[in-house]
Amino acid sequence: MNIVNEVNFNFKSKSSNESFARSAVSAFILCLDPTIAELADIKTAVSEAVTNCTVHAYPDSIGTVYINVKITDNNKIIIKIRDKGVGIEDVKQAMEPLFTTSNDERAGLGFAVMQSFMDKISVRSKLGSGTTVTMEKTLYRAGYDKR
Amino acid sequence: MTVETTLENEILTAKIYGEIDHHRAPSIRQKIDGQTENLRPKELHLDFSHVSFMDSSGIGLIMGRYRNISLLGGKLRVINIPQNLQKIISLSGIDSLGVL
Numbered sequence A: 001m002n003i004v005n006e007v008n009f010n011f012k013s014k015s016s017n018e019s020f021a022r023s024a025v026s027a028f029i030l031c032l033d034p035t036i037a038e039l040a041d042i043k044t045a046v047s048e049a050v051t052n053c054t055v056h057a058y059p060d061s062i063g064t065v066y067i068n069v070k071i072t073d074n075n076k077i078i079i080k081i082r083d084k085g086v087g088i089e090d091v092k093q094a095m096e097p098l099f100t101t102s103n104d105e106r107a108g109l110g111f112a113v114m115q116s117f118m119d120k121i122s123v124r125s126k127l128g129s130g131t132t133v134t135m136e137k138t139l140y141r142a143g144y145d146k147r
Numbered sequence B: 001m002t003v004e005t006t007l008e009n010e011i012l013t014a015k016i017y018g019e020i021d022h023h024r025a026p027s028i029r030q031k032i033d034g035q036t037e038n039l040r041p042k043e044l045h046l047d048f049s050h051v052s053f054m055d056s057s058g059i060g061l062i063m064g065r066y067r068n069i070s071l072l073g074g075k076l077r078v079i080n081i082p083q084n085l086q087k088i089i090s091l092s093g094i095d096s097l098g099v100l
């Protein structure tokens, strides 16, 4: 498995950047000719992870969200979304469906959505230093131009 | 425009336009709740026909409106869900609320 393309970008954890982030990732992977359903899955998963940075990682301030997207030669997309925020005390519990620490009309479904819309997700977090969410999805009928 | 509301036969229909994410949810919520409190409808219908994207913030929006209208003695229905949103709707389990 080789990386054939890669992009890095970062932005302020403002809620208005949520749509920018999912559109940017979506634009980058368009060269793989994803289906509409695959694109929707990826946009939704990115939106969940980025929103968690805005809402939970930097609750009372504006921080930076870092995104890295890789495309491999076997049509896999690897998306890494990282913050330097408060961190998660118990990752296993945080990933349980309906678990939320927020009382602002959150469903507690963000991780459940990432899990079911992507092939694979892993979460690394340390209290006080931040969280990294890595998600992978292999596209079904990818036609990437490898030149 | 984010939400267009109409009242007919004590049914308040709120047609939501565009994307529902954490950034846009508060203004959508405000508009719907304002009308609901003023008009006290028997039923609130959330029309999703013009929603192009939503993440779990959309699920939170539905559950919050369900709570609100139930407290006022009314019923919620979510109508015209586009094909591309079926996946997140079924994952959310909101069909168990009887609103679909």
Ligand SMILES: Nc1ncnc2c1ncn2[C@@H]1O[C@H](COP(=O)(O)OP(=O)(O)OP(=O)(O)O)[C@@H](O)[C@H]1O
Pocket (backbone or CB within 6 Å): A048, A052, A053, A056, A057, A058, A083, A085, A086, A087, A088, A094, A095, A099, A100, A101, A102, A105, A106, A107, A108, A109, A110, A111, A112, A131, B056, B057, B060
């Ligand atoms: N980047 C993060 N930094 C700190 N805490 C996080 C982060 N991401 C998630 N969490 C914690 O994990 C919990 C579960 O996250 P999840 O996205 O599943 O649900 P939610 O954000 O609470 O609700 P929803 O995503 O449905 O709006 C959050 O309530 C929060 O406590």
Ligand SMILES: [Mg+2]
Pocket (backbone or CB within 6 Å): A048, A051, A052, A109, A110, A111, B056
């Ligand atoms: Mg979330």
